[in-house]
Amino acid sequence: MAAGVATWLPFARAAAVGWLPLAKKTMPKPPVDSSSRSDEILYVNVSGVRFQTWKNTLDRYPDTLLGSSEKEFFYNEDTQEYFFDRDPEMFRHILNFYRTGKLHYPRHECIQAFDEELAFYGIVPEIIGDCCMEEYRDRKKENQERLAEDTEANELTDAPLPPHSTPRERLWRAFENPHTSTMALVFYYVTGFFIAVSVIANVVETVPCRPPKGSVKDLPCGQKYELAFFCMDTACVLIFTFEYLMRLFAAPSRCKFMRSVMSVIDVVAIMPYYIGLVMPENEDVSGAFVTLRVFRVFRIFKFSRHSQGLRILGYTLKSCASELGFLLFSLTMAIIIFATVMFYAEKGTKSSSFTSIPASFWYTIVTMTTLGYGDMVPKTIAGKIFGSICSLSGVLVIALPVPVIVSNFSRIYHQNQRADKMRAQQKVRLARIRMAKKGTVNAFFQYKEDRVDCTALCVKNRSAFEHQHHHLLHCLEKTTNHEFTDEMTYSELCMTESVGFRTSRSTSLSSQQGATGCCPRRARRRAAMRLANSTVSVSRGSIQELDTLHIKPTSIPQQTRSSLNAQAGDLKLNCGEHDFTAAIISTPTPPANTPDESLPPSPAPIPGILRNTRATAYTHDTFKISSL
């Protein structure tokens, strides 16, 4: 796949002349080149923009579309040119690649569109020239991150619960996304409240309270109301333990859960209490026990489950770990250097506080971070000079990595904002997409109407593709001996079935299926009117206003049902195969004709929902429904 290998072939063959003197045997005959030697100009028509290039130019890269015989599939005999139905702007860059050998990435184009074009023409993106490679890679990474984020956000949060989920899965989901059920939300807030209570109790119990009678010294509240604080602590720990055990039980992978950060924090938060219970009231050990109580402050980290800001901060720190590490490392170097210098500078003076190099560390840190407590101060002139150098360099060393961290934080924070905004808009987008999709479905119902009661006057405004697609769906119906309906009628059917079935003509016919799919007349008519009044606009598959519709329920001969049932044993074979000529489905245009155009006596195109009401005989009521 070396670039332009075809171009270099004549040169290599010419250089073979150098072997001739050394050869012991005669050279083989050169291959006869049957193709015409003279170069010809090829015409490439990309969506109307005509490009012309030498054939040799395209032949330079034989493993791409234009360089191989694949382009013959796109050759148009009538106009003697290669026609591609693609973007002419992008094609410019592709053709330039053949001409110059360098592929450039146009900065104003969408990265995905560019990638698709490259894939179509069989060009590997890796050969993008150095001038544009950085930009290409950055944009591609950003795009991938964004896509991964979006899919993740979609999957995690508002994904509907999969059916047949075990209680354990449901519990885990309730823990991870508290917004899904009210119980989870309640639990979420209760734990948050108890975390806050626990932290506040920890803080308050060290505050000095008024001493009890007979004592002079101030007592910390923790000792005065020891029992109360102990009870509160117990309650909090019980709740935390319960929560932790529940999470452990519900976790899909317990090993992974136990290693996660939040779980470790949970354990560290509740361990001191249990250790304190077990430990005896020994004087020696209680010193260590007191230190353990410090770990109770880790409970405040449990808030990170509740607060997104904390999580962002943690994530930022994690992602800037390398910058932070660099900062620490360079700081350490500088501290050691300056501490050594200060120590030796101040060594001579008596009563100097710089007793050793480690002791000087404290001074260096305080100076470099511009704190300047003043508990250690240089007294010699050399010490003061080096002290000032130390404080100046401190400012520099700290200021350098900070912008990197800040920009990281800003990027992550904005990403989160964007994710939230997108989630909010997602509902609207999905609703619109669903509406458009319904158009396809309802167009099919329309087709069925027209097939059954179509007279010569019916106006058909559908493309050939739609006709064939609907024929295909019709085949499927005939295969399975069931018909497509929509949601409303389906729920009606279910309801009426469960209510009870009255015998009517249709039941005997459908008994072959063992189905009780017939509903009493009254329910049907009720359903018809209710449905017609409410959802006519949706069934039209368009969002525009509707004119008045003439709805006229008619009765169809019973044979249609029976004919369906008669073919129950028939298996239509070839309905699965279809033409790939129009491989891309676009939502078909909604039926452009309004029912008013058809003559009154002929049955107006009845919206799909009313279709199945024809199974039973109706009186011929024509009623007008005007929709807004």
Added chain:
Amino acid sequence: MTGCVKRCKQGLMKFAISLHKLVTGTLIRDTADDDMEMTMASHRPEGLNQLEAQTNFSKGELQVLYRGFKNECPSGIVNEETFKQIYSQFFPHGDASTYAHYLFNAFDTAHSGSIKFEEFVAALSILLKGSVTEKLQWTFNLYDINRDGYISKDEMTDIVRAIYDMMGKYTYPVLKTDAPKQHVDAFFQKMDKNRDGVVTLDEFILSCQEDENIMRSLELFENVI
């Protein structure tokens, strides 16, 4: 347990590496993102002339077919996911993925896990322009999921259930859970002549030829292209 040990080792390695990075500075580019995905294997079909000779299509038809094919799959091959997606677009009511899976296996005669244009065109040639026997043979292959030469009841049930899945939930009459089974029973009633529980190719072809409806419908899709 060995997984844990391996993960511990990996963790230690990562820690050592990060320590190393700490000391040497972070000016070395991130090497973690350099493993860009290998571009999908792409495939170029045989020449137009060869394909015309191998199939019953004319040049013009092949051109039309290829353009559509290339549009959906610029890389020149269809993998199962793409196939399922394409197929599902035609059946928005229900779930077409199971049937698409069986179709995919029938198209993919080389069992390579992906369909090239030649396989695609070969199958379409049989289906649209082949003789009756060829069409029936192809269909038999489709039904015979495990390619053992016999259609068993289980295989047929799977296929029929997949077809019913495409109908979706909202059907009239309401879809009963045993509808596929009844369908299969009826099918076997007709096809299985010697009542041995399986349908062979000859039984299949014979039974289909006896049925006028099937014969007539086989000609339905003659002039699709």
